[in-house]
Amino acid sequence: MRAQFPFTAVLGQDEMKRALLISAVDPSVGGVLVFGDRGTGKSTAIRGLSALLPRIRVVEGCRYRCDPGANGTGCEDCQERGRSGSLPSTWAVVPVVDLPLGATEDRIIGALDLERALTRGEKAFETGLLARAHRGFLYIDEVNLLEDHLVDLLLDVAASGENVVEREGLSVRHPARFVLVGSGNPEEGELRPQLLDRFGLSVEVKTPSDIATRVEIIKRRNAFELDAAAFLDEWKSEEEVVSAQIASARSSLRFVETSQQIISQAAELSAGLGTDGLRGELTLVRAARALAALEDVGAVNASHLKQVAPSALRHRLRRNPLDDAGSTVRVERAVEEMFGE
Amino acid sequence: MRDAWLAHLLDLLPKESVVRRAPLHITDDRLLGGLDLAATLCAGKPVVQKGLLAEINGGILIGAMAERLTAAAASRFASALDLGAVRLERDGFTQTMPARFGLIAFDESLAGEPGVPAILRERLPLRIDLDEIRHLPKDAAVNRDVVLRAREDLTKVVVSADVIQSLCVTAAALGIASLLAPLMAVRVARASAALAGRKVANDDDAIAAVRMVLAPRATVAIEAHSAEESPSQPSNDEHGTEARGSNDRQQPLENMLIEVAKACIPPRLLEALKSGGGRRSTGSNGKSGSTRSTMRRGRPVGVAVGKPGAGARVHVIETLRTAAPWQNLRRDKARPDSRRVVVRASDLRVHRVKQRSETTTIFVVDASGSSALHRFGEAKGAVELLLAECYVRRDQVALIAFSGRGAELLLPPTRSLARAKRQLADIPGGGGTPLAAAIDTAFELADGQRRRGQTVSVVLLTDGRPNLCRDGRAGREAAQSEAVAASIAVRATGIAALLIDTSPQASQFASTLAEALGARYLALPHADAQTLAAAVQVGRNFQ
Numbered sequence: 001m002r003a004q005f006p007f008t009a010v011l012g013q014d015e016m017k018r019a020l021l022i023s024a025v026d027p028s029v030g031g032v033l034v035f036g037d038r039g040t041g042k043s044t045a046i047r048g049l050s051a052l053l054p055r056i057r058v059v060e061g062c063r064y065r066c067d068p069g070a071n072g073t074g075c076e077d078c079q080e081r082g083r084s085g086s087l088p089s090t091w092a093v094v095p096v097v098d099l100p101l102g103a104t105e106d107r108i109i110g111a112l113d114l115e116r117a118l119t120r121g122e123k124a125f126e127t128g129l130l131a132r133a134h135r136g137f138l139y140i141d142e143v144n145l146l147e148d149h150l151v152d153l154l155l156d157v158a159a160s161g162e163n164v165v166e167r168e169g170l171s172v173r174h175p176a177r178f179v180l181v182g183s184g185n186p187e188e189g190e191l192r193p194q195l196l197d198r199f200g201l202s203v204e205v206k207t208p209s210d211i212a213t214r215v216e217i218i219k220r221r222n223a224f225e226l227d228a229a230a231f232l233d234e235w236k237s238e239e240e241v242v243s244a245q246i247a248s249a250r251s252s253l254r255f256v257e258t259s260q261q262i263i264s265q266a267a268e269l270s271a272g273l274g275t276d277g278l279r280g281e282l283t284l285v286r287a288a289r290a291l292a293a294l295e296d297v298g299a300v301n302a303s304h305l306k307q308v309a310p311s312a313l314r315h316r317l318r319r320n321p322l323d324d325a326g327s328t329v330r331v332e333r334a335v336e337e338m339f340g341e
Numbered sequence: 342m343r344d345a346w347l348a349h350l351l352d353l354l355p356k357e358s359v360v361r362r363a364p365l366h367i368t369d370d371r372l373l374g375g376l377d378l379a380a381t382l383c384a385g386k387p388v389v390q391k392g393l394l395a396e397i398n399g400g401i402l403i404g405a406m407a408e409r410l411t412a413a414a415a416s417r418f419a420s421a422l423d424l425g426a427v428r429l430e431r432d433g434f435t436q437t438m439p440a441r442f443g444l445i446a447f448d449e450s451l452a453g454e455p456g457v458p459a460i461l462r463e464r465l466p467l468r469i470d471l472d473e474i475r476h477l478p479k480d481a482a483v484n485r486d487v488v489l490r491a492r493e494d495l496t497k498v499v500v501s502a503d504v505i506q507s508l509c510v511t512a513a514a515l516g517i518a519s520l521l522a523p524l525m526a527v528r529v530a531r532a533s534a535a536l537a538g539r540k541v542a543n544d545d546d547a548i549a550a551v552r553m554v555l556a557p558r559a560t561v562a563i564e565a566h567s568a569e570e571s572p573s574q575p576s577n578d579e580h581g582t583e584a585r586g587s588n589d590r591q592q593p594l595e596n597m598l599i600e601v602a603k604a605c606i607p608p609r610l611l612e613a614l615k616s617g618g619g620r621r622s623t624g625s626n627g628k629s630g631s632t633r634s635t636m637r638r639g640r641p642v643g644v645a646v647g648k649p650g651a652g653a654r655v656h657v658i659e660t661l662r663t664a665a666p667w668q669n670l671r672r673d674k675a676r677p678d679s680r681r682v683v684v685r686a687s688d689l690r691v692h693r694v695k696q697r698s699e700t701t702t703i704f705v706v707d708a709s710g711s712s713a714l715h716r717f718g719e720a721k722g723a724v725e726l727l728l729a730e731c732y733v734r735r736d737q738v739a740l741i742a743f744s745g746r747g748a749e750l751l752l753p754p755t756r757s758l759a760r761a762k763r764q765l766a767d768i769p770g771g772g773g774t775p776l777a778a779a780i781d782t783a784f785e786l787a788d789g790q791r792r793r794g795q796t797v798s799v800v801l802l803t804d805g806r807p808n809l810c811r812d813g814r815a816g817r818e819a820a821q822s823e824a825v826a827a828s829i830a831v832r833a834t835g836i837a838a839l840l841i842d843t844s845p846q847a848s849q850f851a852s853t854l855a856e857a858l859g860a861r862y863l864a865l866p867h868a869d870a871q872t873l874a875a876a877v878q879v880g881r882n883f884q
Contacts (some may be wrong), residue, residue, distance in 0.1 A: 039521035043423065085852050102369045102417055103430035106658065114387045114433045114658070117665030118682060129430060140414045142460070169666065188412050188460065189756035207518050215502075215509045222500055225528070259521050325437070 003228040007048030008238040010041045011217050012208050018291070019201040019311050020049050022244075023179050025249040026290040029283055030200025031158075031180035033143070033191070033315065041217075042183040046139050050096035051239060054247040056135060059086040060286045061132045063127060064134050065095075065176050069183075071246045075174045095136030097129050097178075101145060109165055110154055110172070133178040133257060143182030143234045151195055154180070158198050200283045200314035204328065232324070249293035256292045257299040265305060265338060273334050275316040284312040302339050309335050343472045350445075359400030363393055365409050365458060369431065372417060376432040378657050382682050385668075387433060394418075394427045395438035407446035407457045415458035418444060422464050432658045466525035468557040483536065491535035498531045500542045503594060511551055511598040516560035526550040544594055579866045584760075622745070647691040659690035700798065701737040701754050701790045702727070705783045706765070707803035707843065708744040709774035720802045720843045721765055726766075727800060734757050737795070739786055740764050740800060741781035745772010750782060754790060763768050773815060773841065776807035777823035780858075783832045791836075798837040801860070804844035805851030828857035 004338040010017065048209045058065040059078050068089040074082065081087055082296030099108070110128030117123065129138065140146060146154075147256045157163050163176040180198060184191070196202075208214055224231040263285060270281040288304040295304075351360060361370070370376075374392030393402070394417075404410070404418070421427050421440045429436040446465060457465075505527055512523040517662040534542040587744045644659045664684045671683040704724050708717065731738050736769045738761045740752035752764045780801075787797040807820035831838070838860035842851040847864040855862035 018627075037519060039519045039524070040461070098428055100373075100417075100420065100428045100430055101413060102373045104432060104658075106433060107430040110661045111433060112665065114662060114665060117662070118381075118668060119386045121666060121669035123666050126433060141420065145413045145416055147413075185460070187757050187760065190735070191760065192735070207520055209513075209518075211510055212514055214513065214520060214523065215506045217520055218505050218509055219502065221524055222505060222527050226496055226499075245502055314691065 003232060004051060005044045005221075005224055006232060006235040006239055007045055007052055008242055009220055009231070009235050010045045010048065010226070011220065012213055013041055013045065013205055015311060016042070016045060016203045016205050018307065019287075020045060020181070021246065021294055022182070022287050022290040022308070023137075023201065024049065024053055024246050025293055026253055026286055027179045029179075029290060030287050031182075031198065031280075032194070033199035033202040034183040034205060035186050035191075035202065036205030037079070037207045040207050040268055042205060043141050046096075046137075046183060049098070049137070050094070052243045052246060053094040053096075053136075054243060054250065055091045055093055057089045058092045058135075060090045061086075064131055066175070067090055067135065090114075095132055095134075095137050097133040097136060099129055099140045099146075101142060101147075103129065103150070105150065105153065108150065109157075109163055110168055111165075111167065112271045123169060125165065125170055127174075128163075130157055130176040130178070131174055134174075134176050136178055137177045137181050139181045140183075142184050142188070143195070144184040144186075144189045146203055148192070151192060155194055155198060195295060196315050197279070199315065201311040202288060203311055204314075245294060245296075248296065249290065253290060253293045253298070255298070256289050258289055259299065261304060262288065262300045262302075265302070269305075269309060269334055269338060270313065270316075272338075273313060273317055273330060275313060280313050280316045284309060287312050296316055306335050306339060342474060346469075346474070347469060353483065354401065355485065355489055357751045359397055360403065361393060361397050361400065362403045362405065365404075365406050367393065367414075368419070369445045372414075373427055373431060374438065375434070376658055378663075385682055389429075389434050389436065391438060392427060394440040394442070396431075397442045398439050399441060401443045401445060404444065404446045406449055407461065408448050408450035410458055410461065412458045412460055414809065415461040416672075419460050421465050423766040460742070461478045463519055465522050466529055466554050466699070468553070474840070484538055487536065487538075491532070494535045494538075494540075498534045498540060499544060500527055500531050500534075502540055504530060507547060507595045507598050508550060508555070510595050511557050512558075514599050515555055515558065517558050518556065518560075522555060522558050526554040530555050544597070547594065547598060548601050551601050556601075563592060570629075591684075603803075644690045644692065647689065654692045656690045656692045659687050660684060663690060664688040699735075699737065700733050700796045701739060701787075703739045703741065703754075703783050703786055703799045704761075704765075705743070705748075705779050705799060705801045705803075706740045706768060707774060707776075707779075707801075707814075708742045708771070709770050709804075709806075710745065710771050711774060711804055711806045715766075715874075717843075721768075722842070723841060724765055724802065725762065726799070728758050729763055739789075739790075741779060741782050741786070742767070742768045742784075743775055747775055748782040750786065754786075754795075773809035774803070774807045774820070775809035775811070775813075776803060776820060776854075777827045778809070778811050780824060780827040780831060781811070784827070784834070784836070787831075787836050788834070798839070799831075799860075800839045800841065801858070802841045802843055803851065803854075805842060805848040805854060806844070807850075824854060825857045828854055832859040833856065835859075 007017070008086050008116075011089040016032075016034055019034075031314050034046070036042065054078070056065070057068055059068045059074065059081075062075065062078050064075045064078075066078040066087075068087045084282045106128070108129050110126055110131055113122075113124040157176050158178075158180055161175060161177040163174055182191075182195075182199065189311035208217070220231075230257060263281075266281045266284045270278075270284065273280075275281075284305065285300075287308040288300045291304045291308055292298075292300045310328055313331045317327045317330060352357075354360070370390075370392070372392050372394060374395055375392055377388045378388030380390070407415075410418075421442075422444065425439065425441045427438045427440045429438065439480075444465065446457055446461065448457045455562045456462065462847065505523075508526045508530070509523045514524065517523075527550070530546040533546040533549040534540075537546070539546070644656045661682065661684070664682060667685075667688075668682060671685075704727070706724060728738060735756065737754040737756050738752070738758065739750070739754040739760055742751050751768065752761055755761065759853055781800050783801070787799055790797045806817075807824045808815055808817050810816065810819050810823055838858045840851060840855040840858060840860040840862050841866045842848055842855075842862065844851065851864075852862050854860075
């Protein structure tokens with residue numbers, strides 16, 4: 001495997017990077033969808049994110065990396081053990097799991113462990129990608145090309161936060177709460193509306209047209225290809241800064257104040273744009289709060305709301321399916337009307 | 342020429358290089374890897390089998406007829422190219438296998454066909470038009486040993502900031518939006534320098550990169566843009582000292598590169614650009630036999646209990662999984678150490694496939710002078726409403742327009758309705774009405790889509806006033822009879838059609854034509870969008 005291009009070295013694409021950082025701070029925001037041109041650093045940024053994520057505490061010996069602090073939400077095994085006292089815990093890295101397009105169903109949800117069954121006659125469950133992604137990120141590149149029957153599996157699990165396996169005589173249920181991150185190129189095809197709705201934030205990326213930016217991107221990429229180790233070294237301090245930023249934002253998230261005014265502004269904005277359901281304003285408030293935590297300010301203000309509104313709302317508009325650029329513009333206009341420009 | 346070129350290439354590669362062909366119908370288990378059935382049954386435990394992409398690591402993969410790849414298949418190649426590895430998540434295996442390979446994709450599409458899927462095309466740096474090559478240069482300076490040495494030196498070659506800057510500016514001047522292109526150009530410049538034994542890439546290498554990578558990707562005719570480039574130069578200042586010393590030299594290199602690009606943009610490309618970038622559809626695709634053999638009956642959606650045969654294929658993994666828990670009980674008492682897996686008939690599982698229910702709707706829009714005069718705008722509105730219907734059903738759509746310039750495939754089948762809408766808005770109108778040619782083009786496309794396993798329907802919008810024959814002769818009578826004859830041929834194939842009459846008064850000929858086509862006839866009512874929408878609602882059930 002090649003070394004990973006550092007997240008912080010991805011130039012421009014601020015909205016995408018912001019959305020990814022927000023989802024790293026508060027997973028309940030509900031995932032990020034990145035749609036746009038090829039070669040804009042979509043996959044690079046997402047794959048690079050894993051290096052920045054602070055480690056998490058997990059129950060020692062738990063194959064699903066349950067959270068020792070949140071009893072009652074873990075796997076059956078941990079709940080059982082948790083009743084008889086506190087669980088031993090250890091540190092683990094946050095998983096960023098890649099779901100390749102050619103994956104088969106059994107690898108996604110998990111299946112009978114063939115090797116143990118054949119050699120020892122044991123009936124054991126072999127965890128799938130969903131289990132591996134628990135408490136982490138599940139990344140699907142070219143998400144709009146994913147086979148429909150795999151999308152169905154994902155939708156179900158992403159909605160319930162639990163993976164229920166009933167196959168080959170196995171009956172297993174385990175928690176599978178993950179941040180769904182998808183990327184794709186709209187020219188290849190549209191995304192199913194149900195799946196679109198599962199993403200908390202949606203970002204549009206465009207190739208930068210400014211020559212200076214383009215030259216700098218190519219230069220960085222070239223430097224990385226020539227000597228990856230030296231390049232990573234050069235960006236090490238930058239990476240550490242952002243990593244620390246995420247860690248501190250995570251711990252301060254609980255203390256960020258969200259005033260009644262902000263909540264009603266978010267509601268007004270969503271209602272004015274005619275978004276379906278309440279998920280839009282919920283995401284909007286959560287994302288604004290995560291952004292406030294990232295910026296290390298104590299309370300959510302209008303500027304946070306303004307920054308995250310396009311990402312949180314643009315894919316929720318009851319849109320004319322033929323209107324390609326319209327949603328972003330509509331959100332921006334609504335934001336301008338509300339806060340004055 | 343193709344074989345000669347390939348032989349020449351193989352001559353230059355190190356002797357031990359692996360070279361393999363990827364057939365079009367390659368399945369995921371062979372491409373990406375999976376369970377090795379024979380070895381698994383023999384060993385009594387799962388054994389992984391490498392896929393083609395992993396086997397080819399360090400070698401060259403040849404994909405013939407790459408234009409026939411689906412976007413999903415192409416993305417598997419693209420992902421391996423990006424990562425330099427194959428990530429296997431199949432059949433109970435989780436593995437990452439190195440897969441760094443060179444991909445040679447042969448694009449045998451004819452003019453007007455979509456070509457290699459964009460997802461792959463954009464990732465392949467070099468494009469060679471073999472039709473343009475008459476003889477292969479026998480360059481004594483380049484041989485196998487030189488290539489080997491160049492490979493070793495590749496990572497030591499320095500590409501200066503000047504060269505990078507110039508390549509980016511040239512790419513922008515050529516209207517290449519994607520950043521992948523200049524990125525690949527830098528790589529090619531580096532390789533070119535390594536081949537020539539240089540430690541620093543010079544102007545010649547930059548020129549080579551422009552010729553091979555950037556020029557074939559040009560999207561704008563260069564004359565219009567080269568003049569505008571100078572204002573964007575001040576950007577150097579932002580980079581501080583590193584760029585300053587080289588400023589005076591930089592300008593000439595860029596100009597030179599742009600000149601080079603101008604000289605080597607393929608003439609046919611320019612022609613296409615001048616005519617508005619549209620793809621002209623001419624002739625039929627005489628490759629029907631090959632697609633038929635690769636057509637899949639449906640995609641796997643799961644497994645079911647059952648016996649193979651009658652079209653059902655054994656699902657090996659699931660069968661093994663079912664049999665697995667019983668192995669201890671079933672093991673031959675006489676030979677307790679046998680590793681053989683005992684499978685009974687009741688364990689057998691088969692693939693359940695779903696017939697592909699995808700639909701392609703082909704819109705054929707009359708953009709002739711007479712039509713434009715009448716109700717072209719309303720016709721476009723009607724198509725938009727139908728497009729919205731297609732979006733709900735997740736259909737693919739294609740767009741053909743016909744006017745004095747002939748029948749043109751403006752949009753090959755796509756699921757991107759935003760593109761369809763853009764194309765629709767840009768249809769130029771005017772000229773005669775080559776209706777027969779339009780019906781022919783629609784039929785060719787419909788036939789091709791059907792061979793890919795799609796259900797096809799054709800929506801024809803016209804005012805029913807054909808006046809151009811296939812050979813370009815004018816004449817109402819002849820054009821009408823040609824159109825009717827073409828329609829009867831289409832009807833014989835049983836392709837569903839809807840004809841929307843856009844003339845002010847319902848035209849007699851249009852309904853005759855609808856009958857010949859076996860199409861539903863719908864006169865576009867004279868009214869506001871709502872009545873139109875209602876009419877379209879009726880019309881959409883025509884399939």
